[in-house]
Amino acid sequence: MLTRVLHTLVILLAMTTGTWAAVVEETDIDVRTREIAKTLRCTVCQTESVWESAAPLAQQMREAIRERVAQGQSAEEIRAYFHSRYGDYILMQPTAQGLNWLIWAGPFALLVLGGIFLYRALNRWVAQSPAPAPEPLSPVDDRSRDRLDRELHRTAPP
Amino acid sequence: MTRSSQVVLVLVLLGLFALFYQGLWGDPRRIPAVLIGTTAPALEGPDVVSGARISWDQFRGKVVVVNFWASWCQECKLEHQNLLTIQERFQKDPHFVMLGVNYQDKVEHAQQYLNTHGSSFRHVRDVKGLLAIDYGVYGVPETFVIDQQGIIRYKWIGPVTGDAYTRLTEKVLVPLLQGTAPSI
Numbered sequence: 620m621l622t623r624v625l626h627t628l629v630i631l632l633a634m635t636t637g638t639w640a641a642v643v644e645e646t647d648i649d650v651r652t653r654e655i656a657k658t659l660r661c662t663v664c665q666t667e668s669v670w671e672s673a674a675p676l677a678q679q680m681r682e683a684i685r686e687r688v689a690q691g692q693s694a695e696e697i698r699a700y701f702h703s704r705y706g707d708y709i710l711m712q713p714t715a716q717g718l719n720w721l722i723w724a725g726p727f728a729l730l731v732l733g734g735i736f737l738y739r740a741l742n743r744w745v746a747q748s749p750a751p752a753p754e755p756l757s758p759v760d761d762r763s764r765d766r767l768d769r770e771l772h773r774t775a776p777p
Numbered sequence: 778m779t780r781s782s783q784v785v786l787v788l789v790l791l792g793l794f795a796l797f798y799q800g801l802w803g804d805p806r807r808i809p810a811v812l813i814g815t816t817a818p819a820l821e822g823p824d825v826v827s828g829a830r831i832s833w834d835q836f837r838g839k840v841v842v843v844n845f846w847a848s849w850c851q852e853c854k855l856e857h858q859n860l861l862t863i864q865e866r867f868q869k870d871p872h873f874v875m876l877g878v879n880y881q882d883k884v885e886h887a888q889q890y891l892n893t894h895g896s897s898f899r900h901v902r903d904v905k906g907l908l909a910i911d912y913g914v915y916g917v918p919e920t921f922v923i924d925q926q927g928i929i930r931y932k933w934i935g936p937v938t939g940d941a942y943t944r945l946t947e948k949v950l951v952p953l954l955q956g957t958a959p960s961i
Binding site: 662663675676679680682683701702703704705706736 | 782810811812815881905906907909910911912913915916
């Protein structure tokens with residue numbers, strides 16, 4: 620029984636060591652490949668980067684990135700290569716050039732325009748609405764009037 | 778709301794509607810290819826059938842039809858007979874050559890595919906998928922036409938069937954082989 624427990628512990632320890640070794644052994648090439656792959660879009664996926672995707676094309680792209688990193692190419696050179704093949708679509712973050720400015724500035728411009736529109740509309744509504752007339756006082760019947768008089772008379776100073 | 782504000786609002790809405798309409802009804806196969814008008818990357822690698830190395834040099838100075846395909850691709854089967862017809866029609870022209878690029882495939886599957894469906898032109902294996910990335914390929918089938926100066930002049934995503942077949946042969950290949958610009 621004790622032997623079986625020891626064997627299990629040894630196996631578990633070996634598995635832990637293996638996992639730890641895998642983390643430690645990540646090379647500089649692995650790190651740079653990952654950082655570049657995160658900035659490129661998987662062209663056959665929906666909103667996934669080349670790093671995150673399990674698609675065969677994304678796997679091949681990761682390998683292509685790794686090869687270029689190993690050859691000493693910079694991140695910009697590698698991104699430029701993919702951009703020259705697939706255009707702006709390959710970039711997870713589109714460049715702020717040409718019509719792409721619309722993507723960057725569009726939401727803010729719409730927000731400002733919406734704010735101005737809302738401000739002017741509210742101002743107009745306020746100006747057009749007449750000031751509310753004071754509500755007429757409810758009439759006091761004779762019974763209530765008598766009671767009020769009695770109360771006032773009772774509390775009035777002598 | 779003033780008159781000018783109403784006009785601006787209508788214009789903005791019309792613009793958004795136009796974008797929506799284009800996205801809804803536009804042809805997704807007509808993805809603008811950034812490689813059109815640029816020098817074609819070299820296509821080199823082992824021949825699918827013989828394993829002998831295919832060199833890009835033998836294609837220089839010719840109009841090259843490059844077709845990316847795979848044995849697991851159903852749409853590739855749809856266009857295969859049309860590709861054989863194109864080869865049969867233009868092969869007598871010394872300036873014409875056709876090249877298949879086998880993509881994300883096992884060589885035995887590719888060979889079996891060619892045995893089953895027929896083959897009258899050469900096919901290079903894209904062993905690591907780098908040729909496809911060089912050509913900005915999204916998937917298969919995709920077809921490119923390269924002119925005699927080595928410039929990519931046309932790209933089609935999807936099977937070369939129907940109008941795509943007519944466009945490729947009559948509006949791209951015939952003019953290029955006659956030394957004129959494609960009429961697309």
